[in-house]
Amino acid sequence: MLFDLPLDQLKLYKPDRPEPTDFDQFWSQTLAETRQFPLDARFNPVKTWLKLVDVFDVTFNGFGGQPIKAWLVLPKGEPTPLPCVVEYIGYGGGRGLPHEWLGWANAGYAHFIMDTRGQGSTWRTGDTSDPEMEGGNPQIPGFMTRGVLKPQTYYYRRVFSDAVRAVEAARSHQAVDSQRIAVTGGSQGGGITLAAAGLIPDIAIAMPDVPFLCHFRRAVELTDSDPYNEIARFCKTHRDQIDTVFNTLSYFDGMNFAVRARADALFSVGLMDTICPPSTVFAAYNHYAGPKDLRIWQFNNHEGGESFQTLEKLMFTHERFA
Numbered sequence: 001m002l003f004d005l006p007l008d009q010l011k012l013y014k015p016d017r018p019e020p021t022d023f024d025q026f027w028s029q030t031l032a033e034t035r036q037f038p039l040d041a042r043f044n045p046v047k048t049w050l051k052l053v054d055v056f057d058v059t060f061n062g063f064g065g066q067p068i069k070a071w072l073v074l075p076k077g078e079p080t081p082l083p084c085v086v087e088y089i090g091y092g093g094g095r096g097l098p099h100e101w102l103g104w105a106n107a108g109y110a111h112f113i114m115d116t117r118g119q120g121s122t123w124r125t126g127d128t129s130d131p132e133m134e135g136g137n138p139q140i141p142g143f144m145t146r147g148v149l150k151p152q153t154y155y156y157r158r159v160f161s162d163a164v165r166a167v168e169a170a171r172s173h174q175a176v177d178s179q180r181i182a183v184t185g186g187s188q189g190g191g192i193t194l195a196a197a198g199l200i201p202d203i204a205i206a207m208p209d210v211p212f213l214c215h216f217r218r219a220v221e222l223t224d225s226d227p228y229n230e231i232a233r234f235c236k237t238h239r240d241q242i243d244t245v246f247n248t249l250s251y252f253d254g255m256n257f258a259v260r261a262r263a264d265a266l267f268s269v270g271l272m273d274t275i276c277p278p279s280t281v282f283a284a285y286n287h288y289a290g291p292k293d294l295r296i297w298q299f300n301n302h303e304g305g306e307s308f309q310t311l312e313k314l315m316f317t318h319e320r321f322a
Contacts, residue, residue, distance in 0.1 A: 002271055004222070004278045007296070010271075013279050014286040015215065017259070018250040026151060026251055027199060030063075034161045037065030041169035043072060048098050052076050053105045055098040060169035062117070062162035069115040069127045070166060071098055073105045074175055081177035083204075083321040084110035084170050088163060088185035088192035091143075091212065091227050092119055094126015107314055109182075109321075112170040116188070117162060118143065118155075132158060144230035149244055151251040156213065160195040160252070167200055180204055180321050183263075184313065187212045187276060187302065188227075191254050194284060197265070198257025205320055206263040207313050208284075210270055210304040214254035215280040217246055225275045254284040262290040266316045268309045270300035 005013060020026070041060040048055050058070035074082065085104045089095065095115040104111035118133055120126015132155075133146065147153030163183075171178040182205035183196045191213030197206035212227070219228045220235075231249075235242045250256065265288055269281040285294055295312050297305045305312065 003274065004271070007271065010278055010282045012286070013282045015218070015255075015283050017255045017287065018217070018246065018253070019256050020151075020247070020250050023251060023256060030157060030161055031164060031199065034063050034165065037061050039165060039168055039172065041172045043173060046098060050099060050102070053098075053102065058112070058169065060165055062165045063158040064131070066117070066131050066158075067128070068117060068162050068165070069095060070169065071095055071101060071111075071113045072170070072173060073098060073101050073111040073113070075105045075108055078108055080175040082108070082110040082175055083180035083182070083317075084112055084176040085182045085184060085317070086112045086114065086167050086170050086196070088114055088166075088183070088189035088196070089116050089119070089124070090186050091188040092122030093124040094120020094128070096124040096126075100124070103310065107318075109317070110170070110173070110176050112166065112176075114163065114166040117158060130155075130158065142227055142230040144227050145234040145245075148231075148234065148248050149241060151248050154248050154252065156195075156252045159192060160199065163192045163196045164199050167196060167203070182207060182317055182321075184209070186210055186304065194254040194257045194261065195252070197261035197263045197290075199260075201262065203261075203263040205317060206261060206265045206290075207267075207316065208254075208265070209268045209309055210273055210276050210302055211254055211267070211281055211284060212276050213252060214276070215283040216249040216253055218283070219277055219280045222277045222279070223274055228275075255287045258284045258288040261288060264320055265290055265292040266295070266313060267292065268295045268297065268304050268312070270297045270302060270304045272300060273302045273304070275302040
């Protein structure tokens with residue numbers, strides 16, 4: 001059902017942003033610390049039995065100099081350098097296997113798929129540990145309250161830093177046109193996309209689908225669905241830490257990255273989405289500072305537009321990179 005605001009109100013929904021006064025300093029310092037370690041991006045060819053693409057198993061150094069895995073998929077025989085789509089993955093998923101990522105390469109793009117540290121044990125396998133977590137290996141969610149009592153220790157500080165380094169790793173490959181970079185992802189991947197677009201000033205295109213990690217307070221108060229409900233359950237127990245929790249989350253809110261982003265953007269939203277409520281997506285979209293467009297899927301939940309949205313993204317990217 002349509003449980004959130006009416007569409008005419010959603011289109012105008014632009015809430016106040018709980019932005020910390022040291023937001024830019026926090027992220028500048030975080031990325032400076034991350035870049036103290038060499039990127040050391042390594043691209044190892046992989047035999048896949050796929051005849052129309054070349055696949056590379058990628059390792060680069062992310063937050064803390066810690067190794068992050070990725071795939072680079074290139075269309076075989078296309079003249080280089082190629083525009084590149086850097087993709088981030090939804091909550092709980094990992095980079096999976098190369099044959100799951102053939103769409104962008106078949107459209108003539110380099111495709112760089114970043115594994116998400118510590119994830120990849122729910123719906124698609126992952127290969128990147130998170131040394132900051134006990135045991136390190138990819139785990140079952142949740143991740144929403146890991147280190148949430150301080151911005152410096154919060155899980156997504158590491159993930160967003162990895163996302164910036166992923167773009168730098170993609171740009172380091174000789175087959176990639178460093179000036180034609182798009183970032184995209186759905187749900188958690190959409191939230192990471194907004195962070196990357198806000199932290200990297202010369203991204204050309206940003207395509208966040210049904211983005212997660214936006215307008216945290218409203219999301220937590222509006223939906224009982226995970227992953228946001230992980231935060232609600234934490235606050236239910238830690239009654240004396242609620243202000244601390246939401247202060248930390250304000251450093252990672254997609255609205256605060258949106259106002260800093262300048263890339264051409266294509267958003268998507270499902271009006272029946274109970275995981276990332278529509279008003280949270282519109283909040284980020286309406287604050288987005290760069291050129292932007294939005295695809296509204298009226299009768300869809302968190303799946304959004306799926307293949308229909310993929311087609312929209314292909315057309316959007318082609319118009320700008322042709």
